[in-house]
Amino acid sequence: MEAATAATAAMVWFRKGLRVHDNPALDAARRGAGRLYPVFVLDPRYLRPDPAAASLGSARAGVARVRFLLQSLSDLDARLRRLGSRLLLVRARDDVGDAVCAALKDWNIGKLCFESDTEPYALSRDKKVTDFAMASGIEVFTPVSHTLFDPAEIIKKNGGRPPLTYQSFISIAGEPPEPVMEEYSELPPVGDTGEYELLPVPTVEELGYGDISQEEIPPFRGGETEALRRMKESLKNKEWVAKFEKPKGDPSAFLKPATTVLSPYLKFGCLSSRYFYHCIQNVYRSVRNHTKPPVSLAGQLLWRDFFYTVSFGTPNFDQMKGNNICKQIPWIGNEELFVAWRDGRTGYPWIDAIMIQLRKCGWMHHLARHSVACFLTRGDLFIHWEKGRDVFERLLIDSDWAINNGNWLWLSCSSFFYQYHRIYSPITFGKKYDPDGNYIRHFIPMLKGTSGTTFQHQYELSSEVKMVHHETASKECRKRMGEAYASSRLDGNPIEGKPSNVSRRKMSHGDQDASSPSIAKLLKRSS
DNA sequence: TTAGAGTTGGCCCC
DNA sequence: GGGGCCAACTCTAA
Numbered sequence: 001m002e003a004a005t006a007a008t009a010a011m012v013w014f015r016k017g018l019r020v021h022d023n024p025a026l027d028a029a030r031r032g033a034g035r036l037y038p039v040f041v042l043d044p045r046y047l048r049p050d051p052a053a054a055s056l057g058s059a060r061a062g063v064a065r066v067r068f069l070l071q072s073l074s075d076l077d078a079r080l081r082r083l084g085s086r087l088l089l090v091r092a093r094d095d096v097g098d099a100v101c102a103a104l105k106d107w108n109i110g111k112l113c114f115e116s117d118t119e120p121y122a123l124s125r126d127k128k129v130t131d132f133a134m135a136s137g138i139e140v141f142t143p144v145s146h147t148l149f150d151p152a153e154i155i156k157k158n159g160g161r162p163p164l165t166y167q168s169f170i171s172i173a174g175e176p177p178e179p180v181m182e183e184y185s186e187l188p189p190v191g192d193t194g195e196y197e198l199l200p201v202p203t204v205e206e207l208g209y210g211d212i213s214q215e216e217i218p219p220f221r222g223g224e225t226e227a228l229r230r231m232k233e234s235l236k237n238k239e240w241v242a243k244f245e246k247p248k249g250d251p252s253a254f255l256k257p258a259t260t261v262l263s264p265y266l267k268f269g270c271l272s273s274r275y276f277y278h279c280i281q282n283v284y285r286s287v288r289n290h291t292k293p294p295v296s297l298a299g300q301l302l303w304r305d306f307f308y309t310v311s312f313g314t315p316n317f318d319q320m321k322g323n324n325i326c327k328q329i330p331w332i333g334n335e336e337l338f339v340a341w342r343d344g345r346t347g348y349p350w351i352d353a354i355m356i357q358l359r360k361c362g363w364m365h366h367l368a369r370h371s372v373a374c375f376l377t378r379g380d381l382f383i384h385w386e387k388g389r390d391v392f393e394r395l396l397i398d399s400d401w402a403i404n405n406g407n408w409l410w411l412s413c414s415s416f417f418y419q420y421h422r423i424y425s426p427i428t429f430g431k432k433y434d435p436d437g438n439y440i441r442h443f444i445p446m447l448k449g450t451s452g453t454t455f456q457h458q459y460e461l462s463s464e465v466k467m468v469h470h471e472t473a474s475k476e477c478r479k480r481m482g483e484a485y486a487s488s489r490l491d492g493n494p495i496e497g498k499p500s501n502v503s504r505r506k507m508s509h510g511d512q513d514a515s516s517p518s519i520a521k522l523l524k525r526s527s
Numbered sequence: 528t529t530a531g532a533g534t535t536g537g538c539c540c541c
Numbered sequence: 542g543g544g545g546c547c548a549a550c551t552c553t554a555a
Contacts, residue, residue, distance in 0.1 A: 165552075166534070247535025294534040303534075367535070374536095410534095418550045422536040429536080485550075 009107060009191050011037040013100055013114040013129075014087070015122070016146055018072045019224040020079050022179035022272035024143035029113040030184070035191030037107055038080055039088045040073060041096045042199065049208045054342070055359065055395065056209065062395045063212065064362035065264075067204045068222035072268050074201040075223025085187040089199040097128040104133060106194060111139040115269070118151055118312040119401045148176035148273050148305045151312040162313030164325065164416070166294050169306045179275040218361045218397060220264055227265035231276060234260040241283045242290040244297040251365035252430070252439035254357065258365060260297070263398035266304065277301050307406035318405045319386060320414065327414045328491075329484040331377070331384035338383050340467050341376050342391050344444070347466035349457050350430025351375050353443040360443070362397035367433075370411055371424045377412035378481050379423045380473040385412035413481060420481040423474050430454055 010033035012026045018040075020026065030036050047066060050059040057063045077087035092099040104112060112133050117126060126142070133140045144150040154172055155162050163169040204212065220226075235241055249258030265271040280298045284290045293299030316322040320329070340346050344355035354368045369392070375381065376388045385408040392408070393399045409415040434440060437454040441447045447457055 165532095167532085168553085245535085249535090299534080370535080413550080417533080418552085419533085419536085419548095421547095421549050424536065428538090481550095 008033050008110045009035045009037065010111040010113065010188075011039055011104065011107070011109045013112065014038065014040045014076065015114065015117060016267075017115040017269035018076050019227070019270055019272060020076070020083070020184070021224070021228070022145065022181060022275045023115075024145045024180055025113040025115045025141065027180055027182060028141045028143070029111065030187050033111070033188045036085060036188040037088055037103070037109065037191055037193075038085055038187075039090055039100070039103060040076075041099045042089055042091045043096050044092065047202075047207055053394075054391075056212070057394065060394075062359075062362065063204060063209050064218050064395070065397045065399065066207070066209070068218070068220070068264055068362070068397045069268065070201055070204065070207075071222030071226075072224070072270050075225050075270075077201055079224060080187065083184050083187040085190055087201075088190065088193060088196075089201060090196065091199060095125075097125045100129050101132045103196070104129075104136065104138060106196070107191060109138055111141070113141045113143075115146055116142045116144045116150075117146065118308060120318075121401075145272065145274070146269055147308045148277055148301060149173055149309070151305075151309040154305075154309045155313045162310045163306075164310065166303070166306055169309065170293060170302060173302070173305070176274055176277055179272055179278050181275065218363065220261060220361075220363065220397060222264070222268065222270065224265075224270045227262065227271035230260065230265065231262060231271060231279065234262070235279055235283055238283050238287055241280065241297055242287040245291050245295040246300060246366065247295060249365060249367065250433050251354075251367035251371070252434040253365070254361075254439060254442060257363075261363060263400075264363070267398045267400045273301050273304065304400075304403060307402045311402035311406060318389070318401065320384070323415075325415045326409060327418075327484065327488055329412070329414060329481070332382050334381070334383060337381050337467055338376075338387055341372070341381060341383070341388075346375070346426075346468075348375075348426040348430075348470075349437075349440040349444055349447065349454065350434070351426045353430075353440040356443040358392070358395050362395060369407065371426065371429055373408060373411035374424045375426055377408075378420050378477050380426065380468050380470060380477060382477050382480060385409065385414060418485075420485070421478060423477070425474075426470055 010029040012029035017023055017025065026038070029038075043060075046058055046060045046069075048058055050057065053059060055062055058066060061069075073087065073089070080086050090099055090103060103109070112129075114126070117123070130140055130142070151162075154169070157172050158168070163172055246259075251258070262271055262276065266273055266276070277298060280301075284298070290296065291299075293302050310325070311317045314323065314325055317325075320326050341351070341355065344352040344359070346352055351372055354364055354372045357364045357368070358372075373385070373388055373392075376383050377385050389405060389408040392404055393401075396404070406416070410417045413420040430440070431454050434454050437447070437452060437457050440454060440457060441450060450457070
């Protein structure tokens with residue numbers, strides 16, 4: 001028996017979870033393995049420069065996130081090498097799943113371990129690989145370790161549908177599992193890779209992003225090593241951790257951000273959310289008082305899990321149509337306004353500075369994201385949240401499918417949050433945090449080297465340049481939102497759990513969409 | 528049916 | 542900078 005397991009070849013397939021600490025997939029793969037194949041598949045769609053894209057980057061990601069990923073891979077490789085292993089980089093010709101299946105077969109793998117991923121793209125990719133592995137008699141292990149909790153488990157506990165409020169999520173969730181913090185002295189040796197061309201981790205320059213003449217390179221370096229360093233640095237200040245209240249942070253702080261900026265590390269799994277949570281709890285135990293969810297630091301991790309859970313349990317979560325938790329709103333398409341917003345040319349220095357920071361750094365403060373998201377959608381331009389979502393998804397180094405879509409649903413008052421009269425002013429809100437204009441001067445080229453306050457700059461830049469007049473535009477938006485909400489009340493609330501409205505609508509208006517089984521059932525019951 | 532809650536608005540006053 | 546008011550949304554729990 002011992003001899004048989006010692007010869008077993010195991011593969012740990014990295015996708016997210018680019019770390020050694022608290023990595024149950026890695027831990028399971030190395031146990032009893034004679035040979036270990038730590039694999040990452042390079043996806044050309046994610047990495048190859050796309051000249052047709054709206055900004056420097058690939059078809060799927062801006063160059064800042066591509067670089068962050070490469071740095072993370074490089075760090076992971078270095079950490080594995082210290083344990084006598086290495087990262088095997090395999091290039092996918094076309095489909096990532098196909099590349100994994102081929103390697104499983106070619107290397108005669110007996111056991112495959114990879115972290116569970118709930119995004120729709122990942123689910124279909126992983127199903128294909130799992131089906132192939134099972135059919136080939138390969139043992140498959142897919143632990144949940146990207147989030148604190150198992151989204152499927154939470155949904156089950158909530159009676160089969162995801163909790164739609166933070167509080168209900170909290171009351172169901174309980175305490176997350178402890179991180180697996182095994183210290184390895186060494187990992188099993190890497191097995192023979194035959195004919196495979198194994199690549200070193202490329203740099204962005206080597207990928208063909210030759211001429212990156214950006215003045216500003218994101219100050220955030222990818223990788224587990226940096227993630228752990230950054231986390232320890234943040235947690236060292238116990239008073240800061242204990243008093244952390246998200247809404248009180250300063251969105252205009254760019255040299256020393258008001259938050260931990262650990263989101264990109266959580267996104268790629270360079271940092272384990274469970275380990276981070278565990279360390280925060282340790283800090284809490286050592287102080288007399290600390291803030292509580294939703295505003296506390298630990299509360300931020302719970303928000304992350306909240307959005308992961310809702311996104312997993314909601315069909316078409318990333319679009320308005322066919323998404324039954326999303327208000328149906330007749331957004332107006334205006335390409336010129338959209339492009340001006342995207343490229344930081346609205347004429348509102350506060351909005352423009354944020355969008356330029358996004359492009360240059362791939363990160364901005366949460367409240368800054370609120371500001372520009374509200375401005376694009378229900379606040380001023382009345383443009384579809386999906387358009388803004390796409391821009392964030394591309395440019396943010398921390399862009400995360402569940403969280404990004406969830407927040408756009410939120411900010412556009414399409415779901416979760418419905419107080420559309422509360423609009424962030426593109427003038428007042430910025431002035432409050434950046435009265436001296438330091439933030440806008442730093443990011444807006446036209447204002448570089450000038451003096452004066454935000455207020456004055458607004459006047460210098462404004463009148464002729466401004467795309468819309470906030471006073472009138474926001475008034476018009478309020479009106480349109482009111483109409484959209486009124487018509488959604490008439491048509492039946494799209495949010496599930498309002499059967500009376502749904503059935504009333506279906507009876508009186510005939511049926512355009514009986515695809516949902518729950519609606520079909522209600523129809524039967526009411527007729 | 529209704530009261531109360533909901534991660535983080537603006538404005539005015541002190 | 543904190544408090545109260547404005548004007549107002551939906552959803553949940555009772």
